[in-house]
Amino acid sequence: MSKKLIAFSILAIFVMVVGLAGCGQQPAKPAEQPKPKALKVGSDTAFAPFEFQDEKTKEYVGFDMDLIKAIGKQMGVEVEVQGMGFDGLIPALEGGQIDATISAMTITPERAQKVNFSKPYYKSGLSMVVKADNNTLKSFKDLEGKRIAVQIGTTGADEAKKIKDAKIREFNTAPEAFIELKAGGVDAVVNDLPVNEYYIAQAGGKDAKIVGEPLTSEEYGIATAKKNTELADKINKALDELKKNGEYEKIYVKWFGKKPPQ
Incomplete structure (x- = not known):
């Protein structure tokens, strides 16, 4: 056997041993756990x-x-x-x-x-909000024939539509209804009591007030x-x-x- 052949054989054995050792040292990667669906x-x-x-x-x-x-x-x-x-x-x-x-x-x-x-x-329950200086609207009965702002698709809108001769204006959001009240475009807003209370609190009671008893229990x-x-x-x-x-x-x-x- 020639020296070249001997050297080649030794090199081949070395590569094989290193390769096998490398395989033994590579731990299998743990399977990734699927993230829970949001x-x-x-x-x-x-x-x-x-x-x-x-x-x-x-x-x-x-x-x-x-x-x-x-x-x-x-x-x-x-x-x-x-x-x-x-x-x-x-x-x-x-x-x-x-x-x-x-x-x-x-x-x-x-x-x-x-x-x-x-x-x-x-x-919750429905209540009505009027401007702070309005002393004529005191109950839901007083809303007959009045202009009322409501949020579209809500129970407030449903109940307001039952009020005789009321002119209903529907808005996409509650803040839009309150803005319309402040601007004088409507006489009252009919909405959920806690939402009305929060609006009054944020406004400091300067612009509007809640009047009457809650209309419903929801x-x-x-x-x-x-x-x-x-x-x-x-x-x-x-x-x-x-x-x-x-x-x-x-x-x-x-x-x-x-x-x-x-």
């Missing part, structure tokens, strides 16, 4: 104090926002909030664009025919697609747990300054 939530994000955009951070904040994030954490999923018009929420659920909606949505028989509602998470629910009963059950379970561990009460006190009714 919960896509639709909301009309102009309905303070339940959902609105923070002027500084541009993030969506409010009672509903804190609550749905806490529910998502309890379920072990990330929450992605998509802002959209209130009247487009249920169609978006039906079309599969979103998984759920939390938007101070009153549980009604008509809506329950189209979506699944969670257990009630907030008790309950808010988180809506999911009619066919998605599994998600509805998970949301209910998470909501129950938040009420048991005190997290729900913390969020309630943060936004309303008092404990939730028992």
Whole structure:
């Protein structure tokens, strides 16, 4: 055997040994765990104090926002909030664009025919707001024949339309309705009591006031697609747990300054 052949054989054996050693040193990569699917939530994000955009951070904040994030954490999923018009929420659920909606949505028989509602998470009612110097409108009865601003697609709009000879003006958001009142384009705004209270508080009571007794007693629910009963059950379970561990009460006190009714 020639020296060249011997050298080549030694080199081949060396390469083989190194190659085998290299294979033994490369541990198998662990399989990547699939990320949990994000919960896509639709909301009309102009309905303070339940959902609105923070002027500084541009993030969506409010009672509903804190609550749905806490529910998502309890379920072990990330929450992605998509802002959209209130009247487009249920169609978006039906079309599969979103998984759920939390938007101070009153549980009604008509809506329950189209979506699944969670257990009630907030008790509300409708009230009326008038300009601070208005001393003639004192109850819903006084709204007959008057100009009323409402938000489109809401129970406030539904109830206002029942008032005799009232001239109804529908707006896409609650702030637009309040602006119209301030400008004198309408005589009153009919909307959810906590939203009206928040508006009065932010305005310092200078521009408007709440008059009369609440017209209705309503309950808010988180809506999911009619066919998605599994998600509805998970949301209910998470909501129950938040009420048991005190997290729900913390969020309630943060936004309303008092404990939730028992």
